[in-house]
Amino acid sequence: MLTQPAGKYLPFPPVKLDARQWPSNTLTRAPRWLSTDLRDGNQALAEPMDSRRKLLFWDLLLQCGFKEIEVAFPSASQTDFNFVRQLIEEQRIPDDVSIQVLTQARSDLIERTFAALQGAKNATLHLYNATAPVFRRLVFRQSKEEIIQLAVSAAKQIRQLCEEQPDTHWTFEYSPETFCFTELDFALEICEAVAEIWQPCAARPMIINLPATVEVSTPNVYADQIEYFCRHFTRRAEVCISVHPHNDRGTGIACAELAMLAGADRVEGCLFGNGERTGNVDLVTLALNLYTQGVPPGLDFSQMKQVVDVVEQCNQLPVHPRHPYAGELVFTAFSGSHQDAIKKGFAARQQQPETRWEVPYLPLDPADIGCSYEAVIRVNSQSGKSGAAWMIEQNHGLTLPRALQQDFSRRVQQQTDTHGKEMTQASIWQLFREAYGLRDPMSVALGEYSSQSQANGQLNFRAELLMGGKRKALCGRGNGLLSGAVDALRQAFDLPLSIQDYHEHTLGQRSDSRSVAYIRCTFDDNQAAWGVGIDSDVSRASLQALLNALANYLQTRRLL
Ligand SMILES: CC(=O)SCCNC(=O)CCNC(=O)[C@H](O)C(C)(C)COP(=O)(O)OP(=O)(O)OC[C@H]1O[C@@H](n2cnc3c(N)ncnc32)[C@H](O)[C@@H]1OP(=O)(O)O
Numbered sequence: 001m002l003t004q005p006a007g008k009y010l011p012f013p014p015v016k017l018d019a020r021q022w023p024s025n026t027l028t029r030a031p032r033w034l035s036t037d038l039r040d041g042n043q044a045l046a047e048p049m050d051s052r053r054k055l056l057f058w059d060l061l062l063q064c065g066f067k068e069i070e071v072a073f074p075s076a077s078q079t080d081f082n083f084v085r086q087l088i089e090e091q092r093i094p095d096d097v098s099i100q101v102l103t104q105a106r107s108d109l110i111e112r113t114f115a116a117l118q119g120a121k122n123a124t125l126h127l128y129n130a131t132a133p134v135f136r137r138l139v140f141r142q143s144k145e146e147i148i149q150l151a152v153s154a155a156k157q158i159r160q161l162c163e164e165q166p167d168t169h170w171t172f173e174y175s176p177e178t179f180c181f182t183e184l185d186f187a188l189e190i191c192e193a194v195a196e197i198w199q200p201c202a203a204r205p206m207i208i209n210l211p212a213t214v215e216v217s218t219p220n221v222y223a224d225q226i227e228y229f230c231r232h233f234t235r236r237a238e239v240c241i242s243v244h245p246h247n248d249r250g251t252g253i254a255c256a257e258l259a260m261l262a263g264a265d266r267v268e269g270c271l272f273g274n275g276e277r278t279g280n281v282d283l284v285t286l287a288l289n290l291y292t293q294g295v296p297p298g299l300d301f302s303q304m305k306q307v308v309d310v311v312e313q314c315n316q317l318p319v320h321p322r323h324p325y326a327g328e329l330v331f332t333a334f335s336g337s338h339q340d341a342i343k344k345g346f347a348a349r350q351q352q353p354e355t356r357w358e359v360p361y362l363p364l365d366p367a368d369i370g371c372s373y374e375a376v377i378r379v380n381s382q383s384g385k386s387g388a389a390w391m392i393e394q395n396h397g398l399t400l401p402r403a404l405q406q407d408f409s410r411r412v413q414q415q416t417d418t419h420g421k422e423m424t425q426a427s428i429w430q431l432f433r434e435a436y437g438l439r440d441p442m443s444v445a446l447g448e449y450s451s452q453s454q455a456n457g458q459l460n461f462r463a464e465l466l467m468g469g470k471r472k473a474l475c476g477r478g479n480g481l482l483s484g485a486v487d488a489l490r491q492a493f494d495l496p497l498s499i500q501d502y503h504e505h506t507l508g509q510r511s512d513s514r515s516v517a518y519i520r521c522t523f524d525d526n527q528a529a530w531g532v533g534i535d536s537d538v539s540r541a542s543l544q545a546l547l548n549a550l551a552n553y554l555q556t557r558r559l560l
């Protein structure tokens with residue numbers, strides 16, 4: 001049993017913020033995005049990426065449209081240093097893309113970082129040091145003044161080194177690491193001090209990145225912290241406010257979204273939320289959350305499967321099957337009522353394809369991210385009539401009448417209850433064929449037939465049936481082809497057969513396409529049986545459907 005938490009853990013105090021604005025704001029445009037997959041994501045991997053994996057990831061980030069990419073912590077390892085050199089020397093950085101690198105506020109590390117960036121066209125130099133009380137006390141063992149001094153000295157060195165490399169277009173970035181549990185006034189003070197050194201202006205832009213290094217509060221508190229910071233920072237108009245949420249409480253996405261409402265211009269994160277511990281905020285989800293609100297995200301995830309494949313290969317970590325938008329199960333409904341609603345949603349959409357996306361249970365059109373509709377519905381014991389009917393329609397073009405859907409659903413349920421397994425598309429089709437007579441050879445197959453229409457409106461029907469290698473001739477009369485055939489069968493089999501339900505449609509648009517007929521017959525003992533017939537001739541399809549219904553009845557009575 002969990003021990004009582006009170007005393008060991010304390011609630012995070014609220015922010016004193018009068019007339020907070022962010023709850024009334026809405027998101028109407030995408031932020032600036034920075035991918036830190038190659039730095040923060042990379043530092044969280046058991047086996048950090050080698051240059052091959054880093055390059056693969058880099059290419060993917062460019063393909064997705066990222067313009068700001070944190071590529072390394074160059075002073076951390078030779079691999080990271082070499083990777084930055086490789087990007088620059090092999091001219092792999094498009095002109096409109098800025099690489100970013102991270103450094104601690106340590107002189108030797110800063111020098112090494114600049115060495116890595118020699119020759120870069122655009123670069124963001126990202127400086128960080130932790131500012132929260134517990135870090136000041138335990139990690140740095142420094143006072144507030146000393147912590148400010150640490151940042152200021154590093155900022156001065158960075159400015160100096162930037163000025164010595166004027167061919168690079170520099171952006172400065174400062175992160176008060178652990179911002180979200182730093183006293184807000186101290187966070188402001190240290191950022192003001194760094195900005196005072198860097199003197200941000202159009203020619204030398206500055207980003208202030210306010211990380212939730214470890215999530216410690218509910219997202220509304222983070223939003224309050226961001227709004228408070230934006231309100232009180234004296235150079236707000238000259239700097240870009242960036243956020244960098246982690247996901248320790250599972251609310252990284254909420255923190256980022258509320259922070260944007262509170263004034264953040266830029267978001268740092270990783271694809272699918274890779275990163276330290278529970279990860280960085282997931283940029284794919286953030287971007288597609290905007291997209292599904294009608295806001296262009298400025299990132300391209302139209303080939304989601306490829307993105308997942310590359311990220312899994314580079315990180316050597318799987319993307320969860322239920323990961324928002326990207327997981328392999330997120331567009332799949334197994335349960336009956338969901339399948340029914342989705343099927344109706346797609347049917348309505350077919351009538352009016354250009355309308356607003358409104359398919360129940362699907363917040364995003366899978367096609368928008370390169371997914372097919374194939375996996376939208378899968379069938380197991382939780383499924384209802386619409387699931388199996390959808391699969392038959394999608395894969396074979398048969399639009400089953402409602403009563404046949406219900407009949408078939410009972411058969412599917414029997415199978416899934418017996419085996420406890422999901423039914424594949426192939427097994428559903430095989431069960432359907434078995435159940436409604438589409439066997440090869442047919443149990444009762446229609447041979448030659450003829451019909452003769454008479455002046456009195458009656459029709460004479462003659463046919464030859466093939467049953468288990470034997471031929472059987474029959475004839476009858478009625479006011480149409482089917483009623484003539486019913487009469488013939490009644491006489492030949494001595495059965496009071498009648499048709500209760502009849503539907504047919506073509507299987508395709510082309511004139512040579514086949515037709516399908518569905519027939520439900522009843523017999524004297526109140527027994528009913530469905531039969532389905534498919535043929536390029538609609539009359540043959542109907543007659544064969546009738547024979548298949550008969551054959552099904554005879555088989556259940558063990559008469560065939
Ligand atoms: C929240 C984040 O993601 S921050 C980024 C974290 N990422 C990484 O650390 C990955 C790359 N890091 C590394 O490879 C190594 O840490 C290196 C190469 C940078 C430094 O390694 P080392 O010199 O062995 O130092 P170490 O990693 O132990 O760092 C701790 C020391 O740095 C100090 N330090 C930590 N962060 C900072 C900082 N931002 N600025 C200045 N000093 C810092 C600590 O106080 C400690 O000092 P101490 O040894 O005097 O007690």
Ligand SMILES: CC(C)C(=O)C(=O)O
Nearest residue numbers: 128175177178211213
């Ligand atoms: C370096 C900083 C921005 C960081 O990664 C964090 O605080 O999580």
Ligand SMILES: [Mg+2]
Nearest residue numbers: 040213244280
């Ligand atoms: Mg981080």
